[in-house]
Amino acid sequence: MKIQVVTLEREPVYVDSSIPAAELSFEQVDALLKDAVDVTATVSKQDDQVRVAGQLKTSITFVCNRCLKEFRQPLNRAFDLTYLPVALLRRQEDEVEVSYQNLDIGFFDGVELDLNVLLVEQIMLSLPMKPVCQAGCKGLCPVCGIDLNARACECRSLPGDPRRAPLAALREKLKKH
Ligand SMILES: [Zn+2]
Ligand SMILES: [Zn+2]
Numbered sequence: 001m002k003i004q005v006v007t008l009e010r011e012p013v014y015v016d017s018s019i020p021a022a023e024l025s026f027e028q029v030d031a032l033l034k035d036a037v038d039v040t041a042t043v044s045k046q047d048d049q050v051r052v053a054g055q056l057k058t059s060i061t062f063v064c065n066r067c068l069k070e071f072r073q074p075l076n077r078a079f080d081l082t083y084l085p086v087a088l089l090r091r092q093e094d095e096v097e098v099s100y101q102n103l104d105i106g107f108f109d110g111v112e113l114d115l116n117v118l119l120v121e122q123i124m125l126s127l128p129m130k131p132v133c134q135a136g137c138k139g140l141c142p143v144c145g146i147d148l149n150a151r152a153c154e155c156r157s158l159p160g161d162p163r164r165a166p167l168a169a170l171r172e173k174l175k176k177h
Contacts, residue, residue, distance in 0.1 A: 001115040003043050005050060012044035015054065019116065026120050031127050032061040032070075037119055041079075048088055050108070053080040056119055062131035066139030067147050077126050081118065085110030 003013055018036045026033040041054025055078040061070050086107045106118075138148035143155040 003050075003113045003115060005045065005111055005113065008043060008045035008050065012042050015039060015041045015043065015115065019119065024116050024120050026123065028124075028127070030063040030065060030131055032063070033058070033123070034061050035059050037123070039115070039119060041115070043113070043115075048085055048110075050083040050113055051081070052083065052113070052115070052118060055079065056122060058123070060123070060127070062128075062133075064133035064137060065130040066132055066137045067149055068140065069133050069147075071133045075123065075126060077122055079118075079122050080104065081106060083108045083113060 001015070001017065001019060003015075007013060016039075018038045020036050021033045024033060024037065035058050037056055037058040039054060039056045041052055043050065043052050045051075055076065057074075057076050059072050059074045061072050063070055081104045083106045087110055108114075140146065141148055141153050141155050144153050146153050
């Protein structure tokens with residue numbers, strides 16, 4: 001969804017729509033966007049600045065970093081962002097860098113603002129570093145690969161680091177010969 005800046009000259013634009021996941025280029029290894037993103041926002045312009053304030057609502061399908069199971073989590077995020085035409089940045093590079101350093105400032109071509117890009121960025125900002133299905137997820141056995149949340153395996157009962165179990169078993173075998 002693109003907002004033409006020229007239409008903002010007259011009055012703010014109110015956005016209330018549901019954007020299908022297929023229209024958003026969201027690609028992550030451990031987080032998938034399968035649901036539509038609902039967005040409500042007010043887009044307004046003052047001088048050179050375009051302000052986009054509102055919120056998004058969707059759910060993210062994560063792949064657990066320990067057991068690789070998929071799980072879904074709702075996502076709600078409010079945002080209040082200011083966009084400046086990139087030409088302004090070129091004009092007064094140093095000043096802009098200093099004065100806008102700590103604000104939610106973005107740059108755009110000055111002609112149109114792509115709300116889809118904004119939404120993807122906001123979703124990215126709210127993703128956890130390593131999603132896990134539950135705090136106590138036991139993950140997969142590094143030796144046999146079974147889901148340790150579902151059942152225990154023999155590998156665990158061997159002494160020492162389970163990742164060395166196959167090596168230990170091999171040593172035992174060699175000793176017998
Ligand atoms: Zn898990
Ligand atoms: Zn195992």
